[in-house]
Amino acid sequence: MTRTILHVDLNNFFASVACLFHPEAAQKPMAVCGDAAQRQGIVLSKNQLAKNCGVKTAETIWQAKAKISAANFQQLVWPLPVGDLLYVGKATQRRLANRAIFTIGDLARRDPHSLSLLLGKSGEALWRFANGRDSDPVVPPDGVSDIKSISNSTTSPRDLTCENDVKIIFFSLAECVAARLRKRGLKGRTLAISIRNEALDVIERQAKLPAATNRSDEIAQQALRLFGANWRWNCTIRSLGVQVSDLVPVDCHNQLSLFDVEHPEADLLESTIDKIRARFGAESIQRCVMLTDRQLSSFHSKEAPFPANKAERR
Secondary structure, eight states: OOOOOOOOOOHHHHHHHHHHHOGGGTTSOOEEEOOGGGTOOBEEEEOHHHHHTTOOTTSBHHHHHHOOTTOOHHHHHTTSBGGGSTTOOHHHHHHHHTTTOOBHHHHHTSOHHHHHHHHTHHHHHHHHHHTTOOOOOOOOTTOOTTOOEEEEEEEEEEEEOSHHHHHHHHHHHHHHHHHHHHHTTEEEEEEEEEEEETTOOEEEEEEEEEEEEOOHHHHHHHHHHHHHHHOOSSSOEEEEEEEEEEEEETTSOOOOOTTOOOOHHHHHHHHHHHHHHHHHOTTSSOOGGGGGOHHHHTOOOBSOSSTTSOSEEO
């Protein structure tokens, strides 16, 4: 049977609406972007002319401006560093460099079998990605069976300089992640954080949670403990991320110790908060800590804290 995939793409819709209000832009490559002044300067939507030039959703404004017109896939993508390819982390990049593979084009032109010998089963997958080939099945938005992790991150509107700044961001991120876990009927047993400093250096740390959870307070508190154990304030922080992995269904039984106490009222509270926010908006009910700095607490998080991973890794 012939495999048919119907993809309804609404990304360009917002650019089309913008063109209705600004008809002078309709015949030019244009994009709807975030606020660069708030350090959220990424492409949210673009028209077809911009798309033809290689402009991509979620890339930075300066990257979009630098795109040349009429570039095809190979001309646009193959000259890029191989580290820009999805799932190529620093360790993989070093192994590829030892084989003189420095760009996506270098990877695309290699024999997939030799890449499998070098990198295991991911070698051939990376070769397919580099050549624009991906036969993975399309997963519906509510599909949960093969989600490996759920995460959120943000670049803060100003550099973070103290523990309270970090607390505001981690609680905001934890609430995003926890709500998405509950929506999908999942809990997680491992938590990871990412920290990007003012020099754009990134550190990542992870730890096992005491028990599987989808509660924002438990996620945030564990993130703060990880942060406190691994960060020294010798520079400011530009962005933070939270990821929960090792996922299990909510009805999966936890192994409790003799001294553990379950708190069903806390689960009910978070479920009630979800319903209030769904009806009245995300800011209709907030923690007191969010009110100490409205600039930090009003950010819009992104669903991808770790550059090499998807927010909901499958």
